[in-house]
Amino acid sequence: MKVLRASLGVDKHSTAKDDVISNMKKVDVMDKYLATLGKKVKGNEVRKAVKEIFGIDLHLISKEDIGTTVSAYDPAVMETLRLYLKLDKNDTNRDTDIMNMSKNDVMDSYSKMYEHKLSGKDLRVLINHIYGVNLDGISSLEHARLSINSKGQWIVKSDLDLIILTSSRDDVEVFVAPTDYYVEITGSTYLPDSLIEKLSSMGFTYDKTTNSYYYVNPIGESIPDAFKGQTIGAIVGTLATEFPPN
Known part of the structure; x- marks a missing residue:
């Protein structure tokens, strides 16, 4: 709340704009909050924001290995993770290793390939692919x-x-x-x-x-x-x- 208040031009301790914040869509709150963190936003910061804003614990989903159960992630995710492992994007030889990674590690590795500069929209798409949590849909x-x-x-x-x-x-x-x-x-x-x-x-x-x-x-x-x-x-x-x- 302190960060969001400051982003709206009021003192971080003032509640003058809290009604505006409470009426914002959660995806908009997420975008505005992430924007205050700078150009690079790492996975742990994103997961903390999701928990604080949506009340959804992505870390728990990863820790207990629940959520999305698929033989492979979305092709774009798989290609990026292969590149992260120094493979050709179409080389499937280590796909089993990728699918054995924790969901948090998949997210962090993907984000690292983009220098942790993914937009809020891109991060929400990624979260849906990896954790099976559709934040845009939830917000609506x-x-x-x-x-x-x-x-x-x-x-x-x-x-x-x-x-x-x-x-x-x-x-x-x-x-x-x-x-x-x-x-x-x-x-x-x-x-x-x-x-x-x-x-x-x-x-x-x-x-x-x-x-x-x-x-x-x-x-x-x-x-x-x-x-x-x-x-x-x-x-x-x-x-x-x-x-x-x-």
């Missing part, structure tokens, strides 16, 4: 009334949220269920029919035990971003139609 859901629990952490959460989306620690499975608040205001334990229809068409199955609709990626890898986006889009679209904001 701040008032969507959708709770998200992923990789053992709350990504987005409010007491007034109506739907909860939970993914397994490796993102291979995803579950959609009503929140207690939804049950309270609707008197029903079932999701809206329109959402059930959308989820069913996407391959979700109802689990009576947990009263949730779930999907498991049949190839055993983390669910692709496109499918995650389609799922979230179906939920947010349904909430906007069935429960329009006052």
